Every structure is written in C-alpha cells, then in structure tokens.
Amino acid sequence: MSSGQQARAQAAAITPGSTPPDQERPPAERLLALFDGRRLSPGQRRIAQYLVDHLTEAAFLSITELAERVGVSQPSVTRFAVSLGFSGYPALRDVLQPIALSAVAGTPGTPGPADPREQLRQNGLQAAVDAEIENLESVRRLLADTHQVLEIGRELAGSVPLTVLGLRISASLAEYFAYAARRIHPDVRLVTRGGSVAYDALLQARAAGGTCVLAFAMPRHAHESLAALRAARAAGLRVVLITDPTVGPLVEEADVVLTAGTGSRLVFDSYAAPGMLSAALLQAMADADPERTQARLEQYEQAADQHGFFL
Template sequence: MDNDKQDLMRLIQVKFQRLSKGQKLIAEYILKHYDKAAFMTAAKLGNSVGVSESTVVRFANELGYTGYPTLQKALQELIKNKLTTVQRIELSNDYNSDVNALKGVLKSDMENLRATLEKINYKTFEDVVRCIFESKRIYIIGLRSSTALAEFLGFYLNLILDNVKVVSYGVSDIFEQLINIEESDMVIGIGFPRYANKTIEVLSFAQSRKSTVVAITDSLLSPLASKADYTLIAQSNMASFVDSLVAPLSVINALIIAVGLREKEKISSTFSDLENIWEEYNVYSYKNKEEK
C-alpha cells in the first residue's frame, strides 16, 4: 500500500473515536470505498451514507482539511493513477441514463477546463513556445489514449514548421526513432493517468541527451513532470473508464495557435497551396461546386 494512502487512512482511523455518529459513517465508507468517494460531491457522499452535506464538510474539517474539496483532491491524487479499467467502469455506473451521462460528462469537462485555466503557468507556456522555435528538431510522443493528442499536435505543427516528428510504435522501435536526438532538440511528452511507462522512459532518454523536455500532463506530481524542463498542466479528472482529454486538447490548441501566430505569412502560403491540392484531389466536399 502506498505510504501516502496509509497516512490518510491511518489519520481517519486515529480520529475515528472522536468523530460524531454521522462522521463515523462517512469514515467507514471512505475506508472501504475510497476509490468511489474521491469522485463524489459532498452532497452525494452524504446521501450515500445517510447524513447531511454539512456533516461531510465538518468531517473534512475534523481531519484537518480546509473543506471537503481539499479532502476530495487528496483522495483523487492518491488513487487516480491506481484505478484499473474495471474500477473505472464501476464508477461510470453513477451515470444511470444517457441524459445523466451527457450532463455529467459535459459538467466534468467544463470543470476540467476551469481548473486548467487556474492552474496552468502562463510564463511556462510562453517559454515552451519560444523553445519550439529555438529547437533544431521537435519530437512528440504520447501513447495509449494520449496518442490522439500527440498526432493532433504533430499534424498541425507540421503544417507550420518543417522539423516535427511524432514518435510512435511502428516498424522501428521508439528509441530507434530517437537515435539522433541531441542537445539542440526538443521532446514533448504527453501523458495522463494511467501514465504509459514508455513515455516516461523516452523523457528520461531525452534528459540523458540534454535535450529540452516538455511535459503536457495533469500535475506537477506526474512522473512526466519529474523528467521535464517545462510542464504544462491540463486537468483530466474523469470518473469513468474513458479519459477526459478536453482540457489537454484545449492547451494543445492554444500551443498550436501561439506558434502559428508567429508564422502567419508561412501559414497563409501553406494553406493556400493546400486548398488548391484539396480541391484538385477532392479531399473535401465542396458544396458550392456546380452540379453536373
């Protein structure tokens, strides 16, 4: 068992006898179902054990937290990288209808965007944009569910720059694709819980070659952040078997736009050429074309 988790569970056990009857019900529930409690609101947790929302708030205060959100965050930090897919599916059972799933997921994604706006470091963001232009080559890696994010970032940066490579599984091994990496290069690693070991290994390798390392991840406590010179935080909490990639994608969008704004003339020329190619080869449907 993780030491931090032991500490939190031990704290609840030590305080247990001094808790009120209602608070003891909360404590017992968290000790048995901490993975579910971490994603419940104070009202929902209270309803699950038959106590009021205010009792849940007082319980958090009794443990030394400033409020329930800080206790909830502590629980989430402990378990978010440990939940198996099966456990995530069980958490998804709270969405007991299609409409509830829609509302719940949209609200969760909006919260992730709001939290990201508050947490992200604007100076770091500017430094990352600067480093993109200063780097000789840019390598992007994101595996598992983060593959979509890496491909998206790579697709658009390749339209703006000519030194971008997305590293992925294929005919050659990932490290073979990085064999020529050097100090003047940059590696952007993208990863969210549960973090892919290979992504972490690639960032360590880049570190050993003294390349600039950028991590796009969910926390400064992330194993990707520990390997990075610059870390862009994007919240991805989702009580489901599906990872929430809305906030990370928004940060990546901002990164692409910030880079593009510095290369307006090149982008204009590139997209002008692409529009002609797309039309010539019928890449897109052109509704305004005259029907034959």
C-alpha cells in the first residue's frame, strides 16, 4: 500500500460513522471530520481554519508555502498533521487533495457551489453550533439529577465567604459567576490571578470562615490552575470544579466535579455549556436560601434605581 493509500485509509478510520461512504459525503463534511474530536491549540486551529477557507488552493501547497500563508513555522504544520493522526504533512496532504478536487467539481447529485470555499466556511460555522448543541445536551442530562445540583447550590450558598476561581481563559467564566453570585450572596471573592496571589486569597477566605471554592478550569489546562486547586485543598477548602470532560490531575484535586464540554471547532473555544451549567448553579444557590436571595435582590434593585445604574 502506498503512502497516499495509507493516508486515505487513516482518514477514513477517524471519520465518524460508516454511512454514507466517505467519498460520497460532501467535501465540507469530509474536511471537518479530520478535525472532529481533536484537541487543537489556537495555533493549530489557525492552520485548520486556513484549510477550511482556502482548501482548493491549500491542499496543493508545500509545507513551506502553507506555513508562510498561515504565519506559522514548518514544525508547527508537522505537529498539526501529527495531532490529526497522520505521520506528517505529506500524508495529510494526500488526503486533502481528493477532498479539494471534489469541492471544485461539486458533490454528485447536488448543484455545485459557486464558491466551494464559502460552502466550507458556512458549514464549518454551522458544525460548530451543532457541536455546542451536543455539549448543551450533555449538560441537560447532567442536570437531570436535581438533588446533586441543589446540594452543591446549598454548599456554595453556605460558604461565607465564597471564593470563585478561574485563571487564564477560565477567568471570564469565573467573572460572570462572581458578578451574578454577588447579587444573592453576602461575600463573594473572585480570584483570577495565579501563584502567590491566589494562595493568599484562598488562605484569607478560609481564615474568614469560607468552606468552599468554586473553580473553573477550561482547556488548555494551566499548571497554575492545578497549583491553585492544591492550595485550596491544603487550606481546608472543599473544591467544586467545573471543567471539560477529561480525566487528569485537576479532577483528582477536586471534591466535586461537574463537566461541561467546550466548543473546539473554531479558532478559539466557545463556552455555551459551561455558561449554562454556571447559570444552573446560580439558580441552585438562590433556591438554597430563598429569603436571603429575595432580600438581597430587592436591596440591589433599590440601589440600582437610586444611583441610576441602568438605562
């Protein structure tokens, strides 16, 4: 079997499902299937996005030309191909070229697109939304156990102060949760910096009577996130962790783990599922102490009206 045949067989092996046959699938689906389920770095996603946007040209470029077009190094292109399960860029290109040719020719039985690259781009964005819908479905199944969610809500509501931790890309999720939680909780402390700053904040929260920390850890997982979780446990805080569905050292340092998948089909991750899970936990916190929740919400609305916070 030639290297090209081996590469094509390899691509078929990582393509989900067996029907319809790979050669009968639309070119956009065949291309996106190469990336499906792969955890790519932002730099690798730039390469993937370039292939989606310029497939009919990119599939015939040398590794040097592709690296120059994308603005990355040649080793980065090689690592990208290997991350997809290929032996190197030549094997990946052997698979890309037939897909590119079929995109130009049009899929049998359907009108050929005026611009195949535009079809690929549109389908890629739709596929990203579809993947997020699947992530939300997973969260929906997780929330079927209302007892677990309410118990976690009570634990978070009862921790005064409550520490909310999120570093690097996870900081935005932590900020959202802390912003909303302050409306219904008397003392919420947000930690978005790692190292000794995080350690100090965790020690102070425990000394002030806090019992729990809610941590967000989305990929790519940072060493400083792991260090912060270990510091929280060493300080005597229980760790509730919201993360993506992976098993690793972060999970081992948590007392409670709730998983929510991140959308990884675009250059940067999307967080519809973690955001929905956060909102569900906020609801559980509100329900855990309804009298306190109502009183604090009324106080906030009075302050908002008095100071004209909103239009």
